[in-house]
Amino acid sequence: MNDGIVVNVCMGTGGIAAGGDMVMQEFIKEFETAGVKNATVKEKCRLHKVGCRGFCARDVLVDITVDGQVSTYQYIQPEMVKRLVQEHVLGAKPITEWLVGDDYHVFHDNQTKRVLADLGKIDPESIEEYLGVDGYKAAEKTLTTMKPEEVIQVVKDSGLRGRGGGGFPTGVKWSFCAANKADQRYIICNADEGDPGAFMDRSVVEGNPHAVIEGMIIGAYAIGASVGYVYIRAEYPLAVDRLRLALKHAEERGFLGKKLFGTDFSLKIKVKLGAGAFVCGEETALIASIEGERGMPRAKPPFPANKGLWGKPTIINNVETFANIPQIMNKGAAWYASIGSEKSKGTKVIALTGKIKNTGLIEIPMGMPLKDIIFKVGGGIEGNKLFKAVQTGGPSGGCIPQQFIDLPVDYEGLASVGSMMGSGGMVVLDETDCMVNISKFFLQFTQSESCGKCVPCRIGTKRLLEILTRITEGEGKEGDIELLQQLAEDVRDSSLCGLGMSAPNPVISTIKYFRHEYEAHIKHKKCPAKVCNKLLTFFIREDMCVGCGMCAKACSVNAISGEKKQPHKINNSMCIQCGSCFDACKFSAVLKE
């Protein structure tokens, strides 16, 4: 690998959206015109498409390795490729002004990459490359030298817990399933990643699909399943394509199918596309969906491990959980458990977004303090604003305020402050975010994604949203906070599935930590963060206004008047507080109070 020239182009969904496909084409073209024949021939110069390395904000990312010396470029566009090829590939002189800066390295150096280790390095569409990083070694070793109960024991000892959100110990779950007497068992990979802003599962499937398949093979062997399903969202077309390709390659190599690795064990993996319902990430709803029913959860017990797909014992694990398995089998339980906190072992992939400098996909050891994630990996708050809170665990997680900045990020830590790990979403909020509005935003999502089966979730979340809406619109009433609290607790305690049980979390946690913001909205009709337009008064600073008229043009109710090149005025009795003038003004002359 050290010889010759290797060019890696980031071709995850983020990379392609930023123009990765065109960059790739440009490289092929430039190589040809420059006379670097057979651009993909190994010996001379290799051009690679690789999966997401987590820093999509900097896409298109391109690595150029010359004689083992790696240079990483960011924000590469097709028209820049010619110079890259001329100067760096052919001239061996890196173009320093396009290289990534220190922040790129800080972002990566503070992470511990296990699941994401090969993302951005290997070509996800090539099984050879996966084999080149010891791919399918773990499956071979497991199937040929270990008994199923030994496999389960190793997974138990590793301390791996379900990465989909529940955090249930994976080995224990497997042992429940294996203990059932059954003529048929199923293994399902849950790739129905639905949390807004979460894309770890998509990236793993796009960037290293074989790791997931290998994890499923090992899991299937441990529990005795001969049929597996990957339930994946249809909204992830690239992931679906790469998964299907990987399954085909694995079948061709005999890693899937009959008599794997010369044993009597057989496994067939099918792909089932999800039709867009968030609730289908809930395991019983997912099973119903595979069975062809409407995706609605059912009450547990019985748990799927005892009675799942088609009534047979079934194990459902998340993409990230499966992707951890091959490494655990290769390197041992002790290696896996060597990092992490007391009850949460290993690493967690987190989708870091919000008001933060470095947004993207990160992998950190369990137990890393919040402040290290936000201020080291994330590089701190954008625009030197003040950190206010971090929302973890997707739409049904909680908001964690500044005072818990030293909190270790693991299952117990997050739960202790009223939030949760969930699938690993992390939205950083700064002083310009209104917590009532944030809470409303997440409720909007969960409310519209409720399946409608149980009363507290179907009607309760709607009522929570209505109360939040009226508070943000200045219609909040005395007693609304208490009403929100009561209803939120009741919805949490009496809903059928995880969606309803956790949907009120944003409300409960924001009231707990930011009650004063609710009170300001209700009692003083003010939004301290100046977000809720209905509670704001808009006016124009005469000394800043140049009289360009953009605000008046943007105003849909003709509330703004003024002569050209003269300061404009807002007639507040006509203003509907839509905020269009604020957005339209290029001179920061429109203010809101």
Place this chain on the structure above:
Amino acid sequence: MINLTIDDKQIEVAEGATVLEAARKLNIDIPTLCHDPRLKPYGACRLCIVEIGGMAKPVTSCTTPATNGMVVKTNTAKLYRLRKTTVELLLSDHPNDCMTCIGTGDCKLQELAYAYGIRENRFQGAMRDHNRVDVNPFITREQNKCVMCGLCVRVCEEVQGVGAIGYAERGFEAKVIPPFGHDLKCEFCGQCVSVCPTGALSGRLWSGKPRMAGVKFTDTTCTYCGCGCNITLRSTGDQVIRIDSKPDSHNRGWLCVKGRFGFEFINSADRLTTPLIRRQKGGEFEQATWDEAYDYVAKRLSEIKDKHGADALGGLCSARCTNEENYLFQKMFRARIGTNNVDHCARY
């Protein structure tokens, strides 16, 4: 057998029984809206929640299997609060027009609202609006009264095996509809109507008729076929206004479209009330008494048999008769008249 403790009382139930079944065996009243012992448990209304020792959160008793040593509480302050909130939420999206609702007096939601004393509603807000006009002659749907208990969907699927209705939309807008939201186009057995706990589904024939006041209930047997389903007639004066069936009957409360909705003939002016005899070919029907009719039939049968032999006669019996009546009919033909020419309409 399984032994468990519910509200400090011991009970023994068979393997596979649910906590709700065990509690009912102890005559403990746990409210339910989506439960029907004749259908599979569903766990949607969240009213039958109970607290079980060792479980972090309340669970629905209708779906939870009883296990040995389980300690169950069915009536704590917390459960009361959660149930009350659930009922209040349901009422916040309900027309609450009980004065004019067909379901009044026979409505589980109304009973719950009364039991929990809900006069004011803390959660008033938007309500679903189903602008639906159904033209089918049997079933009226008022879907803004639907509590989404799913009983209608399940009975259609599990008992009738038809699956004419299912769920559509998500969240607050979720609803039960036939495919593509069209009018019902099913066999109109009305099982869905029979299990609906509110006034959301009702029989078109009952509309505007007395609900409970002054209504007489008469248990009898359906005359449509040999099954002999147990039915209960609801009547006022000499008018039958509605037919239903009790869940503890041999037909488990299930009826077909004829048994449930085909009762208008009872008070019809066109209904035959006496036998009619046509004495001559091409002649008019004449009213007669039963004695006259029997005598005439016996006389003609004897004449034909004497003149042409027994095989000149044949008997065709009806599915509306009971097994016993059909047995007697064939016996009359074979033993008394002396022919094997006897058959039954159900064979055609």
